[in-house]
Structure formats: structure tokens, C-alpha cells
Amino acid sequence: MDSAPPAPPSSPPSSAPSSPWLPFESRRRARDEKREAVLRAAVQLFLEQGYHRVTLNEVAERLNITKPALYNYFRGKDEILFECWSMGAELVDSVITEINAGGGSGLAKLRKLVHAYAALMATDFGASLVRFDLRDLTERNAAVARDAKKRIDATFRRYITGGIADGSIGPCDPKLAAFAIAGALNWIGHWYRRDGALSPTEIADEFTVRLTEGLAAESRQQMTKKTPRAPQRRDSGRKTPGKKRTGATR
Amino acid sequence: MDSAPPAPPSSPPSSAPSSPWLPFESRRRARDEKREAVLRAAVQLFLEQGYHRVTLNEVAERLNITKPALYNYFRGKDEILFECWSMGAELVDSVITEINAGGGSGLAKLRKLVHAYAALMATDFGASLVRFDLRDLTERNAAVARDAKKRIDATFRRYITGGIADGSIGPCDPKLAAFAIAGALNWIGHWYRRDGALSPTEIADEFTVRLTEGLAAESRQQMTKKTPRAPQRRDSGRKTPGKKRTGATR
DNA sequence: ACTTTTTCTTACCCGTGGGTAACATATCGG
């Protein structure tokens, strides 16, 4: 989209015959693009057929290259899996960051989170958060993933406890409420089909209502059509948001 | 668990010299018991480590036998997986049958189902319903499993539409409501730990409230402590209820 | 044009683990 062209400082008028201006940045850029192409192909195959049934040959084939070429970008199959997972985690993180930046009651924040999270589960990288088995990762990477999961869960609970505190949410056990909500959301990643009858927006809208209506303190107003101004992330196949790369470790 | 290694099954009184009283039945019985012992060992390992990381040698070893012995009871690894899954499916089926037999409003039935299903997700065979990948099965068996899943989902929806019809449940989209509820329940199978802080009963009780409070038509009474007289299934490690065996097909 | 570096291919290795064959041992029926 935007992806500003390399923007070489004080660009020379190209007339110069031998002028390697942009290779520095451009080179790294091309590499990252290929790397991400691998991830997109991989996540799709992994979701379609399951990690263990996908061979690196298949992944490579889909990219019109051969297996060993993949090893220029990743150290092994499990690292590809981890990076796919990480992409999803980064999406969630950025959603949370955005919600935290904004204001609102605990209930309002929770609704935003539910809405955005539901929509995320309908994307490849989002679904990879719940469809991949962390036991396929190295212990090191699995630990990173567990940590991220814990942070997400903590956020759900934080919004709920916050909501109870500020009176927007009625009394309940935050732990179990968070489990229930997160469970319903995560499950989307298992049943959602691109070619199904339900659009991500429909799902997100309905779930926002359904999963929080029971919690609202008293106000029995069905906010049925008050889509809670969700950030409406446009993530369709876009590049990773400018965040520090996590980097698989092993 | 028990896994009594020597396990001399129902020793015959031996006093009578030639008295084959039970061989006919007893023989088949011993076989079925061993078969089920295999399933118990397998489901545990599969849940612990994941299907693909469990070798048949490990399963056999845990039973103090060797791999080829397993082939006396099952035709292959995938059939063991399917039978584990089937055990869970049978448990759900018997729950549903029982609820259908009883009366009550749509909401009441739904609550019973939620309660029993939640408790089921905290058992090995129950969790196998949502933790195993149907793509590991033969196409034939996968079809059977998909069918069973569809029936379960249909039951959730039926109770909800029934509840809307009889007025016990407020207007809502049964499809999405069922997805939300089933999702929250299924997720239990992913996070529940035997050694965790939450007991199956606690979870079942709380989820019964949490997942249905939003649906109740009007009665805004927080039934906070009115545990809805759930059938209190005692399924802890019991044998499969006497139901027709499904039998893996391939 | 030349070297150097990056990228990708062909050809191979080899551990793993599901499955099988052949043989041993109970167990049972008689």
C-alpha cells in the first residue's frame, strides 16, 4: 500500500551510470518480502492440511522453488511454524496496544477487544494462534509463545476486573469469564470458513453482543446496532506492522 | 492410572476340574477389557504429547507389551485414535439422550447440556473430541466423526430454537449462539488441567450460568447461586455406558 | 571483466516409526 519507496536521501538523478543507491535498503527489503511470502504460503498449507502433513517440499513447490532454498530464510520447519504464529501474536498485540491507548470503561474496552479478536480469528495468521500446537516448537520458542498467550489472557482479565471496578461490569469471576469469552473467540479459528455463510464482520458484531451482554452491570439496553467503533484493522495479507521482530530463537 | 500390570482377570475358581463356565463370554470380555486399556493408555499419551509425537512403541510400553501386540486389537494407529474419539462421542451422545428423555424448557435443556458437556471436557475421552485432528483419520472414519459433530451442534441449536419458541430464551441467532456456547465449552478441553485450581464441577457450574444468562428471555434475576439442579453426572473414569460399539471402518 | 556474495538446485544422507513376517507361548476344546 503506502510502503514508501526506498526514499534514498538526496536521490541522484538516475542518469549516473553506476549508482548503487538503494541496494542497501532495497536488498534487505526484497529478502523480507520473500521471507514473508514463505510464511503466507506456509500458514495456508499448515491450516489446510495440518503442520505434520505438510512437507517442506510442498511449501517450496507452491513458491516455485525447491526445499533447500527455504533454508536461506529459516533454520528449519519448526521456525517457520513459530514465525507464522508470531505474525498472529503481533496482530493481537497491536490490537491490544491500540485499545489500551484509547479510553473507555472496562466493558467498552472488552467489547473492542472481542470485536477485533473475533475478526482476527477469521484470518490465516490469526487462526494460527489457536490451530497450531505449541509442542511442535522448540522449548525456547514455545516458552515465548506461552508468554504471549499469558499476556493476552491477562488482558482479558484486566479489562473484566477493570470493568467490575468501574461498575460497567457486574460481579463475576474474571478468570472464568475470561476463559469463556476467549474460548468462544478462539473457537472461531476452528470453524470459520472463508466460503461459509458468515462474514467476519457478522461474526465479530454478533459475538461482541453475545459474549458481553451477560456481563453488563445493569443497563439492559440491547446496543444491538451500536458497533463499537472497532479499529477495523485492515490486515489482509499486508506486511507486518512496524514492530520489532521477535525472531525465532533456538 | 490403575494400569494393573499383572491384572489376572477374574480368576476362575479352578476347583472344578473341567468346568468351562465362562470362557464364551469371559473370553470376549477379557479381550474387550484389554482393548479398552489400550485406549486409555493411548488417549492419555495422545493428549499429553500430541498424536504425532506418540509412537506405538510408547503406547505398548506403557502397557508392558510390545508394539505388534497392539495389532491384535486395532488395525493401525489411526484406528486407535478414532476409537478414542468415539469413546468421547458416545459419552456426549448418552448425555444428549438422557436430556432428551427428560422434559423442561429449551433453556432448561440447554443448561443441562452445558453443564454436562463442560464436565465432559475435563475428562480424557471428552477432551479427545476437540483435541484430536480429524484429518489424521481415514476418510471413512473422518466422515463418521464429522457426522457426530454435526449432530451435537444440531442439538445445541435445537435446544436454542426450542427455547426461543417456548419463550424461555430471548430472540437471537441460534447458529451463532450455539457457536459461541460450544466454543467456550470446547475450549475447556484445551486449558483444563487436572492439577489446576479449578475443579470440573466449579467450571461446569460457572459456565452453566455464564453461558446462558445472556440468553434468558427476560427474568433478570441473577440466579447467581441457584445452581440449576444439573443432573450432576458422575462420570469420573467410569466405563463406557452400555452402548452399541461404533467400530472403526476403513 | 573479475571477483565476491547471495540465492537456489541437484543429489544425497539417515533417523524415525508404522507396519509386517515368522516364530514362540499360552489357552482352550476335546
Place this chain on the structure above:
DNA sequence: CCGATATGTTACCCACGGGTAAGAAAAAGT
């Protein structure tokens, strides 16, 4: 005590797929 059946063992096969080595081929740098 003797076949027949069921149950289990030891020893093996071999397809599969992740990973590597060695060297083209293509860019990049000079």
C-alpha cells in the same frame, strides 16, 4: 496329551521427510 486358536515376541522392512553438502546461477560490488 494333542491340535487349534489367540496372543504375544523378536527381527526386519522401507517409505517418508527433515536436513545437509557441494556446486550452479544470478546479482552485486569493484
